[in-house]
Amino acid sequence: MAKDDLGLARVRVRAAWLFLAPTLAVLAAVAGWPLLRTVWFSFTDAELIELENYRFIGFANYLEYYEGEWLGLLADPQWWRAVWRTVWFAAVSVSIEAVLGMVVALALNARFPLRGLVRAAILIPWAIPTIVSARMWAWMLNDQFGVINHALLAIGAIDAPVAWMADPDLAMWAVVIVDVWKTTPFVALLILAALQMLPADCYEAARVDGIHPIRVFFRVTLPLIRPALVVALVFRALDALRVFDLIYVLTANASGTQSMSVYARQQLVDFQDVGYGSAASTLLFLVIALLTLSVVLLGRLRLEGESAR
Amino acid sequence: MRLLRALRICGLLAGLSSPAPAAEITISCGALGQELELCRDGAAAWARQTGHTVQTVSVPNSASERLALYQMMLAGGAARIDVYQIDVVWPGILASHFIDLKPYSQGAEAAHFPAIIENNTVEARLIAMPLYTDAGVLFYRRDLLEKHGRPVPATWGEMEETARVIQEAERAAGNGGLWGYVFQGRAYEGLTVNALEWVASSGGGTIVDEEGSITIDNPRAAGAIGRAAGWIGRITPEGALTYTEEEARGIFQSGNAVFMRNWPYAWALAEGPDSPVRGKVGITGLPHGTEGRQTGVLGGWNLGVSRYSRHPEAAAALVMHLTGAAEQKRRAVVAAYNPTRPALYEDEEVIAANPFFRALYGTFSNAVARPSRATGTRYNRASHAFWSRVHAVLSGQQQAAPALEALRHDLRRLSRRGW
Numbered sequence: 164m165a166k167d168d169l170g171l172a173r174v175r176v177r178a179a180w181l182f183l184a185p186t187l188a189v190l191a192a193v194a195g196w197p198l199l200r201t202v203w204f205s206f207t208d209a210e211l212i213e214l215e216n217y218r219f220i221g222f223a224n225y226l227e228y229y230e231g232e233w234l235g236l237l238a239d240p241q242w243w244r245a246v247w248r249t250v251w252f253a254a255v256s257v258s259i260e261a262v263l264g265m266v267v268a269l270a271l272n273a274r275f276p277l278r279g280l281v282r283a284a285i286l287i288p289w290a291i292p293t294i295v296s297a298r299m300w301a302w303m304l305n306d307q308f309g310v311i312n313h314a315l316l317a318i319g320a321i322d323a324p325v326a327w328m329a330d331p332d333l334a335m336w337a338v339v340i341v342d343v344w345k346t347t348p349f350v351a352l353l354i355l356a357a358l359q360m361l362p363a364d365c366y367e368a369a370r371v372d373g374i375h376p377i378r379v380f381f382r383v384t385l386p387l388i389r390p391a392l393v394v395a396l397v398f399r400a401l402d403a404l405r406v407f408d409l410i411y412v413l414t415a416n417a418s419g420t421q422s423m424s425v426y427a428r429q430q431l432v433d434f435q436d437v438g439y440g441s442a443a444s445t446l447l448f449l450v451i452a453l454l455t456l457s458v459v460l461l462g463r464l465r466l467e468g469e470s471a472r
Numbered sequence: 473m474r475l476l477r478a479l480r481i482c483g484l485l486a487g488l489s490s491p492a493p494a495a496e497i498t499i500s501c502g503a504l505g506q507e508l509e510l511c512r513d514g515a516a517a518w519a520r521q522t523g524h525t526v527q528t529v530s531v532p533n534s535a536s537e538r539l540a541l542y543q544m545m546l547a548g549g550a551a552r553i554d555v556y557q558i559d560v561v562w563p564g565i566l567a568s569h570f571i572d573l574k575p576y577s578q579g580a581e582a583a584h585f586p587a588i589i590e591n592n593t594v595e596a597r598l599i600a601m602p603l604y605t606d607a608g609v610l611f612y613r614r615d616l617l618e619k620h621g622r623p624v625p626a627t628w629g630e631m632e633e634t635a636r637v638i639q640e641a642e643r644a645a646g647n648g649g650l651w652g653y654v655f656q657g658r659a660y661e662g663l664t665v666n667a668l669e670w671v672a673s674s675g676g677g678t679i680v681d682e683e684g685s686i687t688i689d690n691p692r693a694a695g696a697i698g699r700a701a702g703w704i705g706r707i708t709p710e711g712a713l714t715y716t717e718e719e720a721r722g723i724f725q726s727g728n729a730v731f732m733r734n735w736p737y738a739w740a741l742a743e744g745p746d747s748p749v750r751g752k753v754g755i756t757g758l759p760h761g762t763e764g765r766q767t768g769v770l771g772g773w774n775l776g777v778s779r780y781s782r783h784p785e786a787a788a789a790l791v792m793h794l795t796g797a798a799e800q801k802r803r804a805v806v807a808a809y810n811p812t813r814p815a816l817y818e819d820e821e822v823i824a825a826n827p828f829f830r831a832l833y834g835t836f837s838n839a840v841a842r843p844s845r846a847t848g849t850r851y852n853r854a855s856h857a858f859w860s861r862v863h864a865v866l867s868g869q870q871q872a873a874p875a876l877e878a879l880r881h882d883l884r885r886l887s888r889r890g891w
Binding site: 208210211212213214229230234305306307308324326328329330331414417418419429432433434435436 | 536539540543544546547565568569658659709710711712713714719722723728849850852853856860863864867869885888889
């Protein structure tokens with residue numbers, strides 16, 4: 164009997180691998196191979212102009228001692244500024260999106276006339292391709308002709324047009340604003356889906372007991388939708404760490420607003436330096452992998468802690 | 473594969489059946505303003521004469537993006553485009569992908585400006601023929617200068633002073649949106665051009681000299697860039713740190729600037745029928761520093777034939793036609809594109825359409841080249857390092873002298889395995 168079970172299990176495992184094999188093969192071809200090749204190139208001095216002709220140079224792209232100073236990616240202040248800027252951008256924009264997304268989702272969860280129409284309308288920023296919305300915002304934020312300066316001047320909030328994209332700090336905030344405008348609907352949608360799955364009886368019990376709605380939100384709603392919220396935020400954080408198109412269109416290649424992806428692309432495409440650019444891409448991958456892992460681990464720890472309680 | 477071979481055999485047979493095999497040539501043209509139309513007409517005329525057919529493809533307007541696209545296509549050995557329109561600073565970067573045009577030119581290059589031909593010659597190979605040339609010039613509001621009794625400035629100091637005086641007087645008179653000077657200050661190739669003009673016209677050299685040594689870290693260069701940083705917020709809007717050519721032209725052409733640095737193309741548009749400043753604009757050479765001489769940076773575009781082209785002979789013939797005297801004259805008369813042939817600056821029809829060509833002949837023929845020959849395939853990186861540091865100075869994050877010292881380090885790093 165036990166032996167039969169074992170045999171059945173083995174057959175099932177084999178079948179599972181069989182069914183998984185095509186997916187794994189495709190993944191290896193489209194994700195694994197390019198990744199490995201990028202890592203390999205990061206140890207060479209390959210240039211795009213003659214891709215076949217390269218030498219293995221070890222870790223020189225990452226770190227190299229040359230004429231009394233440390234060179235390479237790990238010693239490049241511009242790269243570290245790009246890393247820090249990207250992490251800052253991801254943290255700030257995702258936090259704002261979480262709060263705003265929650266507010267929007269709660270509002271949309273209430274019953275009011277034309278709710279379906281409003282729900283559809285709020286998705287529009289998310290549906291517009293990023294390049295298009297970035298271009299649109301670039302014109303709206305233009306210092307001389309932009310509608311935003313015009314509106315702020317008209318209501319008297321500023322007394323001279325603001326050059327939004329001229330100052331790197333201001334430009335990063337403009338990028339955050341555009342990103343929040345664009346992706347809040349996505350967060351709101353995921354939260355709304357979770358809200359609609361909530362059991363009504365908890366709320367009825369709370370109402371019968373006369374508990375204040377704010378307390379209900381923090382004690383009932385928030386814990387119940389937390390899994391959905393975490394998924395939405397992890398998705399968004401991964402997206403934000405890879406941010407490229409928004410920054411590229413809004414501020415071009417200005418080194419004051421470069422994200423990790425913009426930096427890597429500049430090395431790879433503009434400078435044709437496949438070796439150095441691959442090193443940047445590899446580090447970008449490592450940074451994102453580390454952050455994701457720590458988020459997942461933290462989440463699991465907390466979940467386990469709760470179930471033990 | 474078999475299909476491809478079959479197609480190729482069909483092509484061969486078709487070629488054999490007609491007396492002169494007609495090739496289909498694809499050319500990439502710029503599409504700024506009237507460029508694409510000019511290119512199409514010129515290529516169509518050649519196609520009618522020779523029986524070949526010509527396809528035009530349009531590429532991104534931004535030169536940096538265009539270069540990235542070209543580099544990707546050429547690195548992949550794509551045969552899709554035969555003739556490429558390339559910027560004057562690209563020969564060093566792209567040389568290995570283009571054929572030598574000398575066997576096809578039959579000495580035609582001797583009729584062009586020698587400096588441009590030299591620029592387009594890499595390791596004794598002529599990799600592109602000049603299509604048109606460009607140099608930075610100063611646009612000014614003739615009416616405002618006359619109204620306030622100021623002469624056309626010859627030095628940067630005079631320009632700054634005149635801009636400040638007119639800006640203050642006009643603003644006091646209620647013209648609140650007027651600025652003194654606009655230029656291209658975005659962090660891109662155009663800032664390299666502008667800053668090199670400030671530096672070279674003040675006797676500060678050309679960043680990297682012809683032998684490849686780094687010369688930018690000198691007091692005259694620091695003085696020139698520091699002076700420009702002083703304009704921001706005073707005679708130049710802070711937004712100029714994000715302007716390219718077209719944004720600067722937008723400010724000037726809507727009547728909101730006294731002076732503008734730009735390429736000559738802005739002339740035809742500022743004098744266009746719907747321009748608010750029509751008839752009020754003057755054009756002159758850029759100012760110079762007290763210790764330098766008047767100059768502008770060399771711009772312009774060239775035509776080269778891809779090494780991967782299937783019809784190099786026909787493609788080279790098209791290049792010779794488009795860069796020929798008749799075609800360059802047509803482009804100058806119709807759309808004010810500067811010819812690269814000195815003889816055309818004596819042509820009455822050309823001068824009648826563009827009166828400033830004669831006065832600025834010296835500027836166009838002696839323009840300063842960016843250090844693209846010395847830095848070769850690394851020009852892009854050197855230029856990026858330069859404009860990044862200059863942008864930091866203009867936006868007040870760094871002082872000019874320490875920025876140039878840091879730039880010397882940047883450039884030394886870049887050239888550590890040779891330029």
